[in-house]
Amino acid sequence: MVRFGVIGTNWITDRFLESVKDLHDFELHAVFSRTTEKAEEFAEKYDINYTFTNYEEMAKSDVIDAVYIASPNSLHKEHAIVFLNNGKHVLCEKPLASNVSETKEMIKAATENNVLLMEAMRTTLHPNFKVIKENLYKLGTIRRYFASYCKYSSRYDAYKAGTILNAFNPNLSNGSLMDLGVYCIYPMVVLFGAPLSVKGTGVLLESGVDGGGSLIAQYEGMDAVIMHSKMNNSFLPSEIQGEEGSMIIHDNISSPDLVEIKYKDGSEETISMDRDQPEMYYEAEEFIKLIQEGKTMSSINSFENSLHTAEIMEDVRKQLGLIYTADLTK
Incomplete structure (x- = not known):
């Protein structure tokens, strides 16, 4: 079994969990939310044993092996790197990060900690x-x-x-x-x-x-x-x-x-x-298979493909003059 935690209690997390309910080796153990009320409500809905209002505590805990991140795009890097640095595998919703710089930071953290990082691109x-x-x-x-x-x-x-x-x-x-x-x-x-x-x-x-x-x-x-x-x-x-x-x-x-x-x-x-x-079943299936095989990168949703995609989107945004707050802190 791969013991999962989830970050995010919105509709996409609901959809993900409904999709994987029949997936062998997926076991939901923890949820993070900013408020105790939302965390407990979500935990009751999905019969989750552990709730956290501090994601760093969840990352450091021994109750999960991996995390599914469905927080806002601007928080993907911050959340992912904390979990990667604590030896947890990360399945992160698309887009993987706000920009190229953040994408590279996440890949670096996964590589240095020898854990799996995969963009949850279902297509x-x-x-x-x-x-x-x-x-x-x-x-x-x-x-x-x-x-x-x-x-x-x-x-x-x-x-x-x-x-x-x-x-x-x-x-x-x-x-x-x-x-x-x-x-x-x-x-x-x-x-x-x-x-x-x-x-x-x-x-x-x-x-x-x-x-x-x-x-x-x-x-x-x-x-x-x-x-x-x-x-x-x-x-x-x-x-x-x-x-x-x-x-x-x-x-x-x-x-x-x-x-x-x-x-x-x-x-x-x-x-x-x-x-x-x-x-969404198939992205989780691939992620779990890679963990069980001891691999730290998908050959399909690979670091290279995620990085090229980030480069294209950043190039287009620059042409449009579209700047995110995350771009100002690179």
């Missing part, structure tokens, strides 16, 4: 992502990667009404690129590596974050086009276009449940398989 650990990768050759020479994740945020209604919630707060390193664009960028990096150059545009909101935007990444012989937004919906599928055919990833790239190839001769092929677990 690239979805069973159909492996199918996508294994079937790319059928497309011939690939000329374009297109990914879209545009989802109207209910928090945007509050923003327009004058209330700035976490999703639109630059102090927490949020916004469309970090929250949704990362789902498009990370798979691109896993499939094709780091691009030669990136050009980004976006809409900056008065709160100091981006509400949406686009970017073009240039590769040798191909380009990538990415759209993301928290201010509007899009129903376009994502697509990988080759000279022999195009691979269509329906709905949005974050959940590749249905994947088809349309060939230039008019024939079609469905290559996706039905998943048998909630989509």
Whole structure:
């Protein structure tokens, strides 16, 4: 069994815990919250034995082996490094950190302490992502990667009404690129590596974050086009276009449940398989497997892929003039 603690008692932690309830070797032992009331309420909900209102105490305790971090983006580095330095394995929600500097600090701490650090990017650990990768050759020479994740945020209604919630707060390193664009960028990096150059545009909101935007990444012989937004919906599928055919990833790239190839001769092929677990199950499964194998890095959600993704997002933010509070303390 791998004994887990969780940081964060919000909806994403709920979703994660619901996803892993049938995962063998996952055992929930502790929760951190800033208030005793919330910690105890969450502990009662999930039958958790230990509650903490001081995350350093949780990191130093002997009641957990690993931690799932779902705190605000701006706190990922601070929380992760404390646990890494105390010999705990860390599964950290995407984006791994606020910027490149923080990402490097986290990787350094994991390496020095010989423990596992993995970004919880569920897309690239979805069973159909492996199918996508294994079937790319059928497309011939690939000329374009297109990914879209545009989802109207209910928090945007509050923003327009004058209330700035976490999703639109630059102090927490949020916004469309970090929250949704990362789902498009990370798979691109896993499939094709780091691009030669990136050009980004976006809409900056008065709160100091981006509400949406686009970017073009240039590769040798191909380009990538990415759209993301928290201010509007899009129903376009994502697509990988080759000279022999195009691979269509329906709905949005974050959940590749249905994947088809349309060939230039008019024939079609469905290559996706039905998943048998909630989509966040697979990231936890990979994380636990790596711990049990004594490994300190995923070959899929690797340090290199997380770092390249952070570099792309920071490059785009610089082009937009989008600066987080975390950037000022580098």
